[in-house]
Amino acid sequence: MDRSLHPLTWWIWAGALAISAARQSSVLISIAMVGVVAIVVTFKSEDAPWAHSFAWALKLGLWIFAIRTLTGILIGIPIPGRILFSIPVLPLPSWMAGIRIGGDVTLERLSLTAHEGVMLATIVALLGAAASLSSPHRLLRSLPIMIYEFGVAVVIATSLIPQLVTSTIRIREAQRLRGQDVRGLRNWKRVALPLLEDSLSRSLDLAAAMDARGYGFSKKRSRYRPNSWHFREILICLSAIAAVAWPLLALPASMTALALAPNLKVKQKSSVER
Amino acid sequence: MISFTNVSLIYPTSTKTIFEDLSFTVNEGELVLVMGATGSGKSSLLRLINGLIPHHTGGILAGDICVNGISTREVKPGGLAHLIGIVGQNPINGFVTDKVEEELAFGMEALNLPADIMRKRVEEVLDLLSLAHLRNRSIATLSGGEQQRVAIGSALVMHPKVLVLDEPTSALDPIAAEEVLSILHRLVHDLGLTVVISEHKLERVIQFADRILHIKGDGQAQIGTPEVILQTSDIAPPIVHLARALGLPAISLTVRDMRRSTEELRRDISLPNTQPEEGLHSEVIAVRGISLSYGHTKALDKVSLSIGEGEIVAIMGRNGAGKSTLLKSIAGILQPTQGQISILGNIPSSLHGKERRMCIGFIPQEPSDLLYGQSVMGECTSADRENEIDSGSTFELLRSLVPGISPKTHPRDLSEGQRLALALSVVLSSHPKILILDEPTRGLDYSAKNSLVATLNAAASHGCVVILATHDVELVAEVATRVVFIADGEIVADGRTLDVLLSSPAFAPQVAKIMSPVPWLTVKNVVDAIGLVKPLRPAE
Numbered sequence: 001m002d003r004s005l006h007p008l009t010w011w012i013w014a015g016a017l018a019i020s021a022a023r024q025s026s027v028l029i030s031i032a033m034v035g036v037v038a039i040v041v042t043f044k045s046e047d048a049p050w051a052h053s054f055a056w057a058l059k060l061g062l063w064i065f066a067i068r069t070l071t072g073i074l075i076g077i078p079i080p081g082r083i084l085f086s087i088p089v090l091p092l093p094s095w096m097a098g099i100r101i102g103g104d105v106t107l108e109r110l111s112l113t114a115h116e117g118v119m120l121a122t123i124v125a126l127l128g129a130a131a132s133l134s135s136p137h138r139l140l141r142s143l144p145i146m147i148y149e150f151g152v153a154v155v156i157a158t159s160l161i162p163q164l165v166t167s168t169i170r171i172r173e174a175q176r177l178r179g180q181d182v183r184g185l186r187n188w189k190r191v192a193l194p195l196l197e198d199s200l201s202r203s204l205d206l207a208a209a210m211d212a213r214g215y216g217f218s219k220k221r222s223r224y225r226p227n228s229w230h231f232r233e234i235l236i237c238l239s240a241i242a243a244v245a246w247p248l249l250a251l252p253a254s255m256t257a258l259a260l261a262p263n264l265k266v267k268q269k270s271s272v273e274r
Numbered sequence: 275m276i277s278f279t280n281v282s283l284i285y286p287t288s289t290k291t292i293f294e295d296l297s298f299t300v301n302e303g304e305l306v307l308v309m310g311a312t313g314s315g316k317s318s319l320l321r322l323i324n325g326l327i328p329h330h331t332g333g334i335l336a337g338d339i340c341v342n343g344i345s346t347r348e349v350k351p352g353g354l355a356h357l358i359g360i361v362g363q364n365p366i367n368g369f370v371t372d373k374v375e376e377e378l379a380f381g382m383e384a385l386n387l388p389a390d391i392m393r394k395r396v397e398e399v400l401d402l403l404s405l406a407h408l409r410n411r412s413i414a415t416l417s418g419g420e421q422q423r424v425a426i427g428s429a430l431v432m433h434p435k436v437l438v439l440d441e442p443t444s445a446l447d448p449i450a451a452e453e454v455l456s457i458l459h460r461l462v463h464d465l466g467l468t469v470v471i472s473e474h475k476l477e478r479v480i481q482f483a484d485r486i487l488h489i490k491g492d493g494q495a496q497i498g499t500p501e502v503i504l505q506t507s508d509i510a511p512p513i514v515h516l517a518r519a520l521g522l523p524a525i526s527l528t529v530r531d532m533r534r535s536t537e538e539l540r541r542d543i544s545l546p547n548t549q550p551e552e553g554l555h556s557e558v559i560a561v562r563g564i565s566l567s568y569g570h571t572k573a574l575d576k577v578s579l580s581i582g583e584g585e586i587v588a589i590m591g592r593n594g595a596g597k598s599t600l601l602k603s604i605a606g607i608l609q610p611t612q613g614q615i616s617i618l619g620n621i622p623s624s625l626h627g628k629e630r631r632m633c634i635g636f637i638p639q640e641p642s643d644l645l646y647g648q649s650v651m652g653e654c655t656s657a658d659r660e661n662e663i664d665s666g667s668t669f670e671l672l673r674s675l676v677p678g679i680s681p682k683t684h685p686r687d688l689s690e691g692q693r694l695a696l697a698l699s700v701v702l703s704s705h706p707k708i709l710i711l712d713e714p715t716r717g718l719d720y721s722a723k724n725s726l727v728a729t730l731n732a733a734a735s736h737g738c739v740v741i742l743a744t745h746d747v748e749l750v751a752e753v754a755t756r757v758v759f760i761a762d763g764e765i766v767a768d769g770r771t772l773d774v775l776l777s778s779p780a781f782a783p784q785v786a787k788i789m790s791p792v793p794w795l796t797v798k799n800v801v802d803a804i805g806l807v808k809p810l811r812p813a814e
Contacts, residue, residue, distance in 0.1 A: 170643060173643075174644050179626065179704075194645065198640075205367035211330055212324055214384045
């Protein structure tokens with residue numbers, strides 16, 4: 001691929017898919033969507049630090065699912081149905097009326113919380129995929145010129161975060177090699193102090209470099225290779241928007257056919273993309 | 275092009291004068307080398323040229339600095355961006371964008387240049403620095419030499435008249451350094467660019483310099499041709515030390531000239547065929563067929579190595595060849611996917627706490643990563659406490675490495691050499707069996723390097739195994755008993771320092787190039803051998 005896509009493309013695509021997933025609220029469709037997105041990410045993401053966002057988002061999604069399910073079991077409105085098991089009810093003071101901790105766990109309650117967990121995780125994973133597929137720096141460059149200055153400040157901040165992570169790893173390694181225990185609260189100073197000093201000097205270096213290269217000297221800025229919209233970007237966005245629009249147009253004649261249709265559409269899109 | 279008139283500089287929180295009444299001019303199309311001990315103010319001088327000092331960092335400046343007729347007093351660094359390109363010590367810290375092409379365009383965008391001019395200039399620079407094939411690459415994935423070229427490129431797109439570089443080759447292997455320097459040489463000769471460059475490894479740059487600015491460290495500085503400055507200066511590359519040791523009347527700065535003046539010496543020598551004793555050392559480190567990969571890239575591929583007591587092993591190779599990975603595996607911080615490492619029968623990753631300290635000492639690329647104390651003394655006493663040794667012994671060790679270090683100084687305020695010495699004494703205070711150093715000579719001047727050599731030799735003579743990864747051929751020639759050469763994660767050469775260094779022209783030290791085919795690596799080798807065979811001329 002010679003020209004990289006407009007950085008907003010994947011965000012619109014993922015956003016539309018997320019809306020579609022939320023509207024349809026079907027676990028099957030959501031899981032299928034994450035699967036399709038995962039395929040797109042594996043084939044389309046570049047070798048860059050932000051490409052790991054999807055993996056991180058998936059992990060985060062699993063955590064969200066687990067926590068949501070757990071809290072759903074422990075706390076919540078009692079929903080009648082088939083009782084699977086029950087846990088003892090925690091006695092709460094009278095002013096906390098309406099909240100119950102523990103009690104009977106019904107199949108209906110469990111499936112509802114699990115369902116919500118999946119939906120949340122799907123949306124997080126979809127946004128993570130968008131972050132994986134487009135460079136945050138390029139995304140900021142395509143923002144309107146008025147907030148460009150702000151954008152550059154964000155660029156510095158975002159470029160420092162991955163650096164912070166690598167510095168932390170490096171310093172912890174070094175301290176471990178000195179035979180130091182780097183875990184625990186008591187030893188946080190051993191990592192935090194060198195880390196703070198390291199990142200401060202890095203930021204100063206970056207600021208000096210930007211200063212020396214004339215950043216902020218001219219009130220106006222020109223743009224090298226402005227991002228543009230082409231057929232491919234439109235196609236990708238349309239494919240996802242179609243996934244939102246499809247169930248709105250067709251009447252719910254058969255639920256299964258409808259549920260699968262947007263999903264097919266997405267799959268079709270990803271094959272176009274290849 | 276650049277003129278300093280009665281410049282004095284003092285930092286507000288310090289009592290030390292950095293420069294005092296400094297006056298000199300640099301002409302157009304000149305390559306000026308700034309040399310001096312660490313902490314003498316080389317970086318400060320470079321930053322004065324485009325006004326980063328005092329505009330960016332503060333400081334009290336007297337006198338006047340003019341570049342192309344513009345005084346830095348009135349104009350901020352940004353206003354000189356079209357005139358002066360500056361490349362910092364760690365270019366990676368100065369990159370703003372993540373793609374090569376966008377990085378090149380960043381400065382021009384800031385100055386609001388029209389898009390068509392930007393396109394043209396980016397193409398020019400891509401060709402000039404042979405970066406065209408990297409244009410769409412992410413900067414983070416480039417090698418050190420490539421990153422340095424991108425940094426130079428992003429300064430050149432502004433069409434500056436002056437290019438200022440702070441230690442551009444200190445992190446590079448000899449071949450990448452050669453590449454960067456020859457590009458600078460071409461820019462000076464073809465485009466009439468004025469270049470001011472600071473560098474510790476004089477042997478790399480000396481042949482390109484038109485003049486040298488020697489910063490003495492006491493506020494004074496001297497400028498002149500390399501021949502004049504190096505005649506008397508205490509900082510000098512091996513080639514000059516050789517000329518001095520041989521008592522040659524004039525010093526030459528290129529290997530070619532030096533070969534001519536030592537022709538007689540080489541012809542007359544007939545070396546006794548000395549075969550150094552192949553002593554059977556008891557094995558300390560055994561590396562057996564280890565492989566390790568990061569994602570899809572293989573960092574180490576079935577590496578086997580056996581290192582014995584008292585050996586000083588230098589690991590050499592290109593940037594990214596797998597040197598650090600090998601060191602970290604030996605130290606037990608990385609777990610090889612295949613193969614085994616044993617250190618005196620222990621698996622290195624299973625060592626913890628005191629046991630680890632007494633077995634392996636590791637100095638990382640940034641020695642300050644090890645340090646967290648608020649003062650030199652604090653650092654030393656905590657090392658004493660950890661190792662349960664007499665209080666004050668670590669500081670005593672530090673004193674013997676670098677005399678005159680104040681116990682109250684914050685480790686961050688030390689010079690590179692002093693910081694390395696502090697890290698070394700903290701690590702050595704537990705008397706480890708193995709000492710591992712990753713790139714120890716970044717930013718070290720010759721005197722710091724000499725004290726490092728002495729420390730390593732002393733450690734080795736007590737039976738400690740020393741392993742160091744480095745690009746510094748001269749250091750390897752001075753200190754190593756054995757060289758292991760790594761390329762693409764495999765060992766391609768392993769043998770006596772002499773044999774390995776002499777077999778590759780790019781990695782041969784200066785003295786070896788001059789004296790080839792006679793197998794001498796250092797000035798000391800030459801002096802010892804001449805004394806041994808027959809004194810040609812009285813040394814000095």
